[in-house]
Amino acid sequence: MSGGEGEFDRIARYFAPLAAGFPGALGLTDDAALLDPGPGRQLVVSTDAQIEGVHFLPAADPALVAAKILRSSVSDLAAMGADPLAYTLATFWTAAIESAWLARFSQGLAVEQAALGIALAGGDTVKTPGPLSFSVTVFGTVPTGAALRRNGAQVGDLVAVTGTIGDALLGLRLLREPDLAADWGVSDTEAAFLAARYWRPSPRLAPMAALRGVASAALDISDGLIADLGHITATSGVGIALDAAAIPLSPAAQKAVRRLALADLLTGGDDYEIALTISPKKAAILDEAARASGVPITIVGRCVAGSGVRVYDGAGQVLPLGQTGFRHF
Template sequence: MSEDPARDGNGGRPGEFDLIKTYFAPLAGDPGSLGLTDDAAVLTPVPGSDLVLTKDVLAADRHFFADDPPEAIAAKALRVNLSDLAAKGASPRGYLLGLALPQDWTEDWLVRFTRGLAADQAAYDITLLGGDTICSGDGLQISITAIGEVPNGKAVRRSGAKPGDILFITGTVGDAAAGLKVLLDKSFSAESGLSLHDERHVIDRYLLPRPRMALTGALRARATAALDVSDGLIADAGHMAVASGVDLVIDLARVPVSPALRQLRANSPKAFAACLNGGDDYEILSFVPADQADGFVAEAARAGCPVTPIGRAEQGSGAVRFENADELSGHLQGPGFRHF
């Protein structure tokens, strides 16, 4: 018989309060978390700052695979929220975690999951503030509410673009969607000409988003609108165009892609177009006035987060058009990722 009453009747696993004390309280370093000993956190914003709040819910076999490494699941759950903060120009302050564990959860899995959270907390200077843990009736589910801070009135919205603004993007796009295709369809790599190195690259991009926190200062200083690419490049660019009341022209010859995606484009333009708009990139799209573009590029480079100009805003009401589409013509329709 277990000597710990909290483990009795739970298959030798820790009970709710022991679980919080052992695994989650060590992640709660902000005084406002109250050491996870109360029912809510108490947070005092830095004077002169606005709070920015965002939430993402991730479900097993919908946003990740149930047998993915626990460290990668933890990192993805936190990073997709950090990406939203980055697009607003906000610095991370803390997060709330809702964790619905499946019936067959193990303590080893939880150890690895919390290690993943701890590693990303250190990497991105954020701390756990509170949350809730339950037993799920339908597989693993993770809900994170991230809280950031931005100087008063400086949060960058998706709706501020003006005609003449230049559209920039960080990093490369399409890799994460290609990684998902590799994992779902064993014949995809062979048919698309992807090497083993290409496979590893795109799977890594699917498992581990790279939130562009280093770009927040440049966004606050220069951008008129910004958004992270979660639903797909074309879909999310369209969201910005509609919100800003402008038309958008994207030069597909300038869209930055990895060598793996260049190979995919050469062998299967249809699959390439689907990946380009497949989502899960978590790169930052931003509009910048033309006379601010050089300064934005320079600031982004100094921050170690290079950006690429890929289009422009024009007078209009939300249409997205393409230049240099070439063999992609006819494959660029579709709404991007949709939950429903």
């Protein structure tokens, strides 16, 4: 690492200020943090690895890297209906990372922490020959017994999603090939919107907290809607039938999909929206949660007997999908 700063100098300068809002972090001066979820609460813990060139684009604005790694990690808390508490951050720095990069990165984390209601509680920092990588562990709390899981879907339940699907995939493609915007017919403003959806996903904390004890199953959409719904079918022992026409698309995505297959948007990943199932008897609560949070929630299908996920077009034919989503292996 360049710049002449040692490990503990970097921690004290760039990261200890991020822990100021969480007393259990102990100022990042000890070997571990102290977490107290409070009476009647359960601790929710999730860890995500983020690697340059795999999870985020190389040579990007450090503030955007900060936004993507923290927001996508907090999305796991939203999926379980948890309230954010704290996070730990392991950083694997390359020799190219200098003080200016670190300053911009830590400033970005500070902005995102404030927006998400979470604080740094500790971590580790090491040097690596590359690539630049991070590991984020997020901690949240839920009332005891109220965490949303993947295994509660029942035949007859409705399937719903928050927000819109496919924006992040389109944003990533535009970041790699800006000339695609003209081919898709999207404006500069729409292109910027799609890029922002890639870099700054929105963890759906508010609507999912409102759906604790209401949704029968939930997860966040990281690898693609079809692939992630497949986890619900596998753990709940149901099939899922989706209505292609019901999939919510942003105005920009509606333009782009004229030149692309809808299947691309359903399997592209990085949405970090929430897919959930719910009894039809409780469907009105979806509208209440959407109104209260300002986050649209759209019914897109139903749980059926069988297994796997199928998407049906307007003629009742199964839409060919190919690969169902992003796969590491």
